[in-house]
Amino acid sequence: MGIDNNxxxxxxxxxxxxxxxxxxLLERFLHEQFNEASPYQxxxxxxxxxxxxxxxxxxxxxxxxxxxxxxxxxxMSRLYYRDAKAAIVCYDVTEQTSFQRARFWIDELLQNxxxxxxxxxGTKIDLVQSHTKPRSVxxxxxxxxxxxxxxxxxxxxxxxxxxxxxxxxxxxxxxxKDPYNFEKLEDAICDASVVNVSKADNNRRNCCHR
Amino acid sequence: MQRRGxxxxxxxxxxxxxxGFYGNSEWQGYCSKCWREVYQQNQINLDHEYAKKxxxxxxxxxxxxxxxxxxxxxxxxxxxxxxxxxASTSHHKESPTQRSSTEPTSLSRxxxxxxxxxxxxxxxxxxxxxxxxSPVSESTSGFTQNLAQKSVKSSPSKRSSLHQSTLPxxxxxxxxxxxxxxxxxxxxxxxEPAAKDMMKQxxxxxxxxxSNTNHTIEQQSAMVQDFYHFMKExxxxxxxxxxxxxxxxxxxxxxxxxRFIMTRLYRHVFCNDQTDxxxxxxxVQTKIRNLHWITASMLDANIDEQKPFxxxxxxxxxxxxxxxxxxxxxxxxxxxxxxCSKNIFEAIKSSKNDGTPASADEYLPALIxxxxxxNPPLLKSNQRFITRFSNPTRIMSGEDAYFFTNLCCAVxxxxxxxxxLNAASLSLTQAEFDAYMxxxxxxxNRLMEHEDNNMCQGLKVMYQNLKELASLHERTEKxxxxxxxxxxxxxxxxxxxxxxVDKALAKQLSHINYPLGxxxxxxxxxxxxxxxxxxxxxxxxxxxxxxxxxxxxNQCTSALDDDIAxxxxxxxxxxxTVISNQQx
Numbered sequence: 001m002g003i004d005n006n007x008x009x010x011x012x013x014x015x016x017x018x019x020x021x022x023x024x025l026l027e028r029f030l031h032e033q034f035n036e037a038s039p040y041q042x043x044x045x046x047x048x049x050x051x052x053x054x055x056x057x058x059x060x061x062x063x064x065x066x067x068x069x070x071x072x073x074x075x076m077s078r079l080y081y082r083d084a085k086a087a088i089v090c091y092d093v094t095e096q097t098s099f100q101r102a103r104f105w106i107d108e109l110l111q112n113x114x115x116x117x118x119x120x121x122g123t124k125i126d127l128v129q130s131h132t133k134p135r136s137v138x139x140x141x142x143x144x145x146x147x148x149x150x151x152x153x154x155x156x157x158x159x160x161x162x163x164x165x166x167x168x169x170x171x172x173x174x175x176x177k178d179p180y181n182f183e184k185l186e187d188a189i190c191d192a193s194v195v196n197v198s199k200a201d202n203n204r205r206n207c208c209h210r
Numbered sequence: 211m212q213r214r215g216x217x218x219x220x221x222x223x224x225x226x227x228x229x230g231f232y233g234n235s236e237w238q239g240y241c242s243k244c245w246r247e248v249y250q251q252n253q254i255n256l257d258h259e260y261a262k263k264x265x266x267x268x269x270x271x272x273x274x275x276x277x278x279x280x281x282x283x284x285x286x287x288x289x290x291x292x293x294x295x296x297a298s299t300s301h302h303k304e305s306p307t308q309r310s311s312t313e314p315t316s317l318s319r320x321x322x323x324x325x326x327x328x329x330x331x332x333x334x335x336x337x338x339x340x341x342x343x344s345p346v347s348e349s350t351s352g353f354t355q356n357l358a359q360k361s362v363k364s365s366p367s368k369r370s371s372l373h374q375s376t377l378p379x380x381x382x383x384x385x386x387x388x389x390x391x392x393x394x395x396x397x398x399x400x401x402e403p404a405a406k407d408m409m410k411q412x413x414x415x416x417x418x419x420x421s422n423t424n425h426t427i428e429q430q431s432a433m434v435q436d437f438y439h440f441m442k443e444x445x446x447x448x449x450x451x452x453x454x455x456x457x458x459x460x461x462x463x464x465x466x467x468x469r470f471i472m473t474r475l476y477r478h479v480f481c482n483d484q485t486d487x488x489x490x491x492x493x494v495q496t497k498i499r500n501l502h503w504i505t506a507s508m509l510d511a512n513i514d515e516q517k518p519f520x521x522x523x524x525x526x527x528x529x530x531x532x533x534x535x536x537x538x539x540x541x542x543x544x545x546x547x548x549x550c551s552k553n554i555f556e557a558i559k560s561s562k563n564d565g566t567p568a569s570a571d572e573y574l575p576a577l578i579x580x581x582x583x584x585n586p587p588l589l590k591s592n593q594r595f596i597t598r599f600s601n602p603t604r605i606m607s608g609e610d611a612y613f614f615t616n617l618c619c620a621v622x623x624x625x626x627x628x629x630x631l632n633a634a635s636l637s638l639t640q641a642e643f644d645a646y647m648x649x650x651x652x653x654x655n656r657l658m659e660h661e662d663n664n665m666c667q668g669l670k671v672m673y674q675n676l677k678e679l680a681s682l683h684e685r686t687e688k689x690x691x692x693x694x695x696x697x698x699x700x701x702x703x704x705x706x707x708x709x710x711v712d713k714a715l716a717k718q719l720s721h722i723n724y725p726l727g728x729x730x731x732x733x734x735x736x737x738x739x740x741x742x743x744x745x746x747x748x749x750x751x752x753x754x755x756x757x758x759x760x761x762x763x764n765q766c767t768s769a770l771d772d773d774i775a776x777x778x779x780x781x782x783x784x785x786x787t788v789i790s791n792q793q794x
Contacts, residue, residue: 076622
């Protein structure tokens with residue numbers, strides 16, 4: 001993709017229980033792949049990733065920070081979401097405890113970073129669809145909770161790719177809605193010596209306008 | 211500057227002691243006689259020895275960790291004494307310092323430094339003048355010298371602050387010089403107005419920062435950050451930078467300015483004595499030292515150091531994080547963190563069997579483990595230095611920022627015993643944890659072995675190689691034995707085969723001979739002629755006792771024997787076979 005990994009417009013943190021599907025979500029978004037023991041891995045680490053997303057003829061470079069979800073490190077999480085513009089809080093739709101933890105993350109996040117936008121992402125929806133595992137987190141409950149904290153809710157599957165791009169495009173779209181960010185972006189794009197990328201992203205843009 | 215001084219003031223040429231003779235700048239303005247009087251005193255020699263002693267002490271103390279507190283102590287002492295001693299500064303007290311500054315180059319730079327310190331600790335306040343006469347003529351430190359000149363006339367308080375501010379410049383002259391050189395080389399890429407403006411702005415800023423040390427470290431940090439911002443705006447808007455407004459140029463300019471400024475300010479602001487950085491460093495260091503017993507598995511760090519590639523990568527990661535302290539510019543320090551992190555990712559990836567990339571859930575524990583293993587020098591100071599003085603975009607949202615944030619997390623985890631590293635987070639009971647901390651309990655034997663293997667990688671490889679060589683040797687030996695056995699087998703086989711063939715031939719012959727042998731005269735003749743030959747062969751074989759020509763003999767004898775056997779009813783030709791077997 002040829003992006004300098006150190007140029008990022010919008011910092012997005014991934015929060016959620018360990019092995020709750022954070023890393024797979026990141027992998028799916030960055031490389032359009034789901035690592036079910038696939039031997040071809042170009043990346044060495046899947047903890048940070050930057051990708052350019054087109055929104056209304058503007059480019060937003062999303063920098064996604066994966067975080068350690070283990071409880072023992074939760075005291076340090078404050079350091080991660082400093083200055084984050086958006087936070088994807090993941091929960092496993094087949095595991096009730098992961099949603100409880102997600103609520104905990106959100107409470108803590110909003111205490112420290114009021115302006116950070118929250119996106120609730122249910123993961124592993126393909127397991128429910130294929131009846132491999134029963135659903136244990138009700139979508140309506142999540143939506144109710146999401147409404148209360150003004151967070152968008154999406155159920156995703158990193159395996160099939162369902163809703164993954166939509167989620168990140170929504171983040172990019174919401175980011176550009178803020179006039180302060182938008183202004184900054186203009187600069188970034190005038191200087192970015194990229195011109196002919198918009199075509200490929202045209203169809204993607206539509207998702208955001210729904 | 212010197213030349214102009216001579217022209218302007220004639221009285222400057224006269225000997226300073228006022229004897230009426232002309233002085234010489236080589237002798238610090240004294241005439242030859244007064245110079246000798248002033249400098250060849252026993253007192254001076256004593257001072258000399260004292261300085262040497264200091265240097266020896268310093269040499270004994272290895273590493274910067276030990277050195278820097280000493281330096282800082284002197285600096286503090288000097289600060290305290292500065293104000294009180296300014297008033298008592300006299301011409302005579304200045305002289306030893308002058309001598310030190312004009313000391314022949316045979317004396318090492320470090321020696322000069324210690325002499326300076328000695329002077330400081332004695333309360334001599336002649337730094338500014340000394341600086342003026344200093345043979346070190348860095349083009350970029352010109353402004354400090356100018357400043358020094360000005361401040362001679364200024365108020366004591368101002369002088370004392372300047373005194374401190376000029377200190378770092380001389381002490382770090384090597385790095386400073388290199389930074390200046392690099393910066394000059396960088397500026398050569400640019401047009402004259404842009405290069406001049408950059409240089410000017412940097413000088414003004416450095417001067418501003420140096421001239422007032424009453425600022426707290428946070429204020430200084432803010433000043434540096436403001437300067438970055440100011441320069442960024444300037445590059446975009448100022449006419450001098452026409453043609454360099456593109457993103458890449460702007461980035462390059464800011465990057466180089468940051469490197470230059472921070473290298474020059476490093477001694478001044480790194481691990482500053484206004485802050486508790488040093489105490490924090492020591493706390494963290496001691497804590498890490500006490501936690502030496504922690505293993506990768508306790509932290510759930512997925513690093514299997516038994517695997518060959520993994521230990522390579524962990525070693526590289528440890529080297530990178532230790533190297534961070536040796537770099538001066540914030541971006542170079544951050545680059546070390548990134549380097550370390552990339553190696554950790556490789557190590558995790560090599561530890562796993564499925565080859566999937568490492569996630570953050572695995573990376574942070576591994577980073578903590580690496581930090582515990584490495585115990586990087588002045589960790590906290592470095593962390594704070596980067597936070598305070600790095601260009602903010604660097605540590606905000608990019609990849610480097612991500613790795614640096616993880617480092618901060620790891621450090622905070624190690625530091626914090628309430629919410630961070632404690633018995634619970636290591637899945638140990640409090641009693642176990644305390645026992646480990648007190649050294650009452652040590653890691654189990656298996657883990658100790660593991661540790662040993664990690665400790666001497668070279669030896670480990672050597673032993674492995676030796677083992678392999680030994681097994682190779684054994685196998686070669688075995689092969690050799692088997693080859694000899696096979697050779698014997700082949701020999702034996704060929705002998706037996708020959709015998710068989712001969713027997714068969716003899717039978718065949720006798721079978722054919724009978725019908726032919728009806729002629730009695732013929733067979734009689736053959737028997738009489740052959741019997742002496744046979745006896746001769748047998749005799750020879752007994753005497754020689756070697757198997758060298760036995761094949762030939764066998765052939766002959768057996769052929770003859772068979773021939774004879776048909777006639778004389780002699781025993782079958784077993785004798786040669788028995789002899790050859792014994793030899794084998």
